Amino acid sequence: MHAIGPRVNVFFTHLMTMTFVLVAIGSSFSYMQLRKSSPIVDLRMSEMSFLRQLQREKCDQAYIKFDLDADFRKMWSWNINHMYVYVVAEYQSSTHTRNEVVVWDSILSGRQDALIARKGQYNKYSLKDHGYGLRNTPVTLKFKYNILPYMGPLFYGEEGQTSFNVPANYTSRSVSFA
């Protein structure tokens, strides 16, 4: 009846259940904490270096530069393992009602990375459209972040945005938006 097997079994089952309960309680507390806090963000469009057609890929391509200041130091809480921060270009084109293109991203791996200050930051991934739909289009740049916790639910947030108009013609000269 009270052999070693059932005892070990009960012990580990209990341990598992308790761990799950602790994880659930802890991560929901940190989730509520994150919902209340937000970073201080200043995102400004700086310039478009060029706008061209890519014949081979059959799409428009633009290179952009932006200024980004973001401060996560206040909201960095105990359950944040890493943070994926990214700048998304959102716009409407004649063929697609919703276009979201990530132009820059970075991973913050601790409180020491929580302050971002980039001036004249080039896009990491160029702004490429699905087709030839970039000319004369209003684009909104948005700064978003995805928190990867030690455990529990993933958290998504956004703060700070800036808008600009893509020029009406293809250009190899840079266009300033500052």
Place this chain on the structure above:
Amino acid sequence: MMEMLQTFLFYWRRFKDLKKRQMILQVVNLGMLLSAALIMYKTFMLISNSESPIVVVLSGSMEPGVHRGDLLLLTNYDKTDRLVSGDIVVYKLPERPVPIVHRIIKIHETEDRKIDVLSKGDNNIPDDRDLYGPYRKWLTRPMIAGRAFAFLPYAGMLTIIMNDYPQVKYVLLLSLSLFALVGAD
């Protein structure tokens, strides 16, 4: 003398019978356990609307945020919940049996809500276009099995070990079923 032998035989048969019954009971118990696990998984599938609601990360392409052996919980509400850029999704290509856990970096949606998606692993330098194969530029909605909404570290480590060392799987399965069959209550 004869009578004694008969009573002995009677009890022996009863004992053997009992053993058999217990054996059957154990087998039934094992079956109940397995079907309970199956029902639980199917219930998760129903709630999450995803064909694979729990996914173990098998590659390091999402480091440093998501490691090999971490567990991701998925939902797949394709009608109500729109995918957005930055979402961690699990997709399956028709030619590849292994599901891939990566992040959406581009999404283009038409008026009738058809989406073209481009994904990339956080730890990879290029995007996933080379993975898609020579004739595919975008992922479409049916290839996406779900988006991650929660994360449990190391919880899938056993799967990784069993994948890397198949012997462990057989030993574990054998000893588990042996314990379940002959183990004392």
